[in-house]
Amino acid sequence: MDEARARDVLAASGVLPGAAGDARLLALGENAVFAAGDLVAKVGRDAELLDRARRELRIAAWLAGAGVPAVRAAEAEALLVEGHPVTVWHRLPDPVRPAGARDLAELLRLVHALPSPEVDLPRRELLGGVERWLRLAGDAVDPADAAYLRERRDGFAAAAAALVPHLPPGPIHGDALPRNVHVGPDGPLLVDLETFSGDLREHDLVVMALSHDRYGLPAEEYDAFTAAYGWDVRAWEGCSVLRGARETASCAWVAQHAPSNPKALAEFERRVASLRDGDETVRWYPF
Missing domain, CATH: 3.30.200.20 (Phosphorylase Kinase; domain 1)
Known part of the structure; x- marks a missing residue:
């Protein structure tokens, strides 16, 4: 569209x-x-x-x-x-300042303290959109890359299903990034609620760990996030599984824009190549 x-x-x-x-x-x-x-x-x-x-x-x-x-x-x-x-x-009032990692952590603490609502929250189907995004990409992306992502999706889906959480499961935002926090005159608030789920709380924390590792989030911002939340998800043995699942989904999400945007195709190819090479140091760029 x-x-x-x-x-x-x-x-x-x-x-x-x-x-x-x-x-x-x-x-x-x-x-x-x-x-x-x-x-x-x-x-x-x-x-x-x-x-x-x-x-x-x-x-x-x-x-x-x-x-x-x-x-x-x-x-x-x-x-x-x-x-x-x-x-x-x-409509929200104009922001008074950019949202930071600490703002996000403090809002997540509120959400993670909530009991399950009467609203029927789905599981966090992090990988659920992969097939649709690849279908939208069509032949704009290399079929071998699409097949590789489908294989990764299946492997990480099985591994994620077997995880033992450190935190009690419950309501999560599902796409917990500072870009989904708006800081208005009355303080920070959450936006983009469509990924709210009932699942492992660790899903919300892995997002920021990946932001630090792949997208250049400064170490001091990540440290502020973990200090405000009270725990660093990287200490959990399941972190690499949720990180791998999110990386797979992030690649496929970019692919859907490839037919109409050459920059999206270039970013997709960068991401897939880094996954194939097992190189966790390759910088990814938000799209």
Whole structure:
């Protein structure tokens, strides 16, 4: 889904004030995110994401009831418009500063202290999107690379299923990065709730370990994260398994953009080559 298609869906939905062409594009990935007035609309890539969109709205309501700082929905129901799920949210005020690792850790402590909600939280299917992303990539990527990622997916899925956690399982954010924290006038809050799950708490902590190892997160930021949370997941013997699973998923996620973006293809090839070579020092770049 490109921006033009997303704007067509936005126009058909009629959920934002003003003309769809005037709405500000905030992000374009699995969702196109637009803002106008005091509202934000998320347009999903395809109808397969409708159930996830509905669950995200229920999670937002649950977090509001639990007093966890997070983005709040403006409409309780998701729409399906021309085959695309559309949800509407309250627009956040401008950030007062960038979110840091400590902000994320403090919010995760709140989430990880919550009991399981009445909302039916799925397992964190970290590898569940691999097949769809590779299918979207089509013949833009080397078939041998796609086959390699499928093999890695199957191996890490089996290994992850056998893990013994250090922390008690329960609600997790599922994509715990500072980019999913917004620091407004009232303090930090969580955004992008669509990956909320009920699973190993370690999933939320491995993300930052991988950010340090692969994406250049400074050591002092990672140390601030572990100090604020109270534990370093790298001390857990299962860390390498969840890290390997997330690396596999991250490669496949980039692949879906390869047909229309040469930079995405180059980043995909960089990532796959580093995995094939077993070189954990190769820097990956956010996309």
